[in-house]
Amino acid sequence: MxxxxxxxxxxxxxxxxxxxxxxxxxxxxxxxxxxxxxxxxxxxxxxxxxxxxxxxxxxxxxxxxxxxxxxxxxxxxxxxxxxxxxxxxxxxxxxxxxxxxxxxxxxxxxxxxxxxxxxxxxxxxxxxxxxxxxxxxxxxxxxxxxxxxxxxxxxxxxxxxxxxxxxxxxxNENLKINNLAGKKILITLGGTYEAIDPVRGISNKSSGKMGLELAKEAYIQGMEVKLIVGKVDVEIPKSFDSIFVESSDVMNQKTKELISDYDIFIATAAVSDFAPIDKVESKLSSSLNLSLEFKPTEKIIKQIKEINPDIFLVGFKAEYNIADDKMIKLAEKQIKEAGTDLVVANDVNIKECGFGSDNNQVILVDNDNVNKIDICSKKEISKIVLDKINTRL
Missing domain, CATH: 3.40.50.1950 (Flavin prenyltransferase-like)
Structure with missing residues (x-):
């Protein structure tokens, strides 16, 4: 070029x-x-x-x-x-x-x-x-x-x-990438933060790097990109129309509000599985012996196809220290329960991969194929994932 x-x-x-x-x-x-x-x-x-x-x-x-x-x-x-x-x-x-x-x-x-x-x-x-x-x-x-x-x-x-x-x-309208150009894509990225009191909360190690690389590649390929951004360690380009959120409740609410208008949804965000039942309005004393009760958070991925049946749904599934065959079975379970069109599964326990890293090792699972991608940059993985979506579309 x-x-x-x-x-x-x-x-x-x-x-x-x-x-x-x-x-x-x-x-x-x-x-x-x-x-x-x-x-x-x-x-x-x-x-x-x-x-x-x-x-x-x-x-x-x-x-x-x-x-x-x-x-x-x-x-x-x-x-x-x-x-x-x-x-x-x-x-x-x-x-x-x-x-x-x-x-x-x-x-x-x-x-x-x-x-x-x-x-x-x-x-x-x-x-x-x-x-x-x-x-x-x-x-x-x-x-x-x-x-x-x-x-x-x-x-x-x-x-x-x-x-x-x-x-x-x-x-040249016959270019391979033409299946994606002009499509509207919504991507969630980063982690969520569930407040315990005004100064403390629970979160996870998600950096937002994978979601950002997917957003960049989608934008380069001519797509209309919108982001719902949680807690991230990356700078979000001004080119992206972005909504910044904190808790899983707000991220899920914004997703449900927007999802009907999009062709593709990629859920890379590491949404908290649990949140405190009660948020304390004043700072808890550090001298207390503290016990907390938690409640499961809403599983938004299972509602996407109910709201927009025609959307192409990509789910991310992060597991820890798990065999490939078990991870594939969990991905297939998500496909069955949520109607996911493609699941990107990975073991965050693998050295130099996963949360916060520039690299990852993933397994792509859909109804037809299982493809293991050896360790490579998240930038390269984003290209592979979007190429897979392009082929399916």
Missing amino acids: DIILCVTGSIAATESIKLAREFRREGFNVKCFISEDGCKIIHPNSMEFATGQKVVQELTGEIEHVKYANSDLILVAPATANIISKFSYKIADNPINSLLITADGHDTPILFVPSMHDSMYNSINENIEKLKSEGFNFVEPRMEEGKAKFPSNDDILLEAKRAITLNMLKK
């Missing part, structure tokens, strides 16, 4: 070096265009090092704005008020705007990463909205300290990959 990274005269140009390196780690070929003002912030040699290619600073007889216009993505990061406003009126008085206008003629996806003072950002809002209405994409900045700041590289990568996928689908 070929990405043209356009660097303009914002102080956030210093972030573009790391961004270019990140894209290369992901396997992208990166070519850089840098503006005259951008060269006042960083030296072109730094971008040549980051991309491994000569940097375009001016147009020559190679007509670079034409040569590179038909790439997989044009990424303007950072994008200044000047570059955005000129492009909104199709003014081509510099190499970058000439590239953008030419790329627009090729229907090449263009992604802007605005970075400037918030007063400037607010002032050009009309130009930004104009470009959005014409189909151009923006990565929302971090609004902090009176500035529209450069977002995380993860957020930019996510939006870039999605833009490339949607453009590929636009050009």
Whole structure:
């Protein structure tokens, strides 16, 4: 995949070096265009090092704005008020705007990463909205300290990959991933917290990593993603429409409220199986000998098909120190009782797998097949799971 990274005269140009390196780690070929003002912030040699290619600073007889216009993505990061406003009126008085206008003629996806003072950002809002209405994409900045700041590289990568996928689908509707693009997917992730008193409670070790990787992959493949997020150890990208909850009761309530509107539901959240019968409204004394009574929490997975019979339901089943055959039987039991279309089962006792880890070892179980996936990254597992859903759909 070929990405043209356009660097303009914002102080956030210093972030573009790391961004270019990140894209290369992901396997992208990166070519850089840098503006005259951008060269006042960083030296072109730094971008040549980051991309491994000569940097375009001016147009020559190679007509670079034409040569590179038909790439997989044009990424303007950072994008200044000047570059955005000129492009909104199709003014081509510099190499970058000439590239953008030419790329627009090729229907090449263009992604802007605005970075400037918030007063400037607010002032050009009309130009930004104009470009959005014409189909151009923006990565929302971090609004902090009176500035529209450069977002995380993860957020930019996510939006870039999605833009490339949607453009590929636009050009070739027969792509394999077309079964998922446009589908609405709801994902629960993280753990729940059941309060004992105002400062104490019970929870679990779920980090939300698996659910987030599934959400990212679904988003990249062109799906409409909504998250119900419990207690997590990961940062949730701004691109996702997310609801943040704490207890199992609230997570289950929100799930039931939303589930009718979705094509796919993936229940990765580690919902507490038990909650205290009574919550104490004041802090319990630490000098007490304390005994607590618990009640089972609602099993929401068993209600999903009753509310939305047509939804594709994916359940996650975490067990501890259990043989594969027993884990498969428990997964098959969930399929029978809840109507689950696919169960992702795993033993969280396996070293370097499960809760909090970047890796996992899972068994995929449905009515037709049992597939064991050896230890690999949760990112890879998310691709395997979505490919399985794609095949079933």
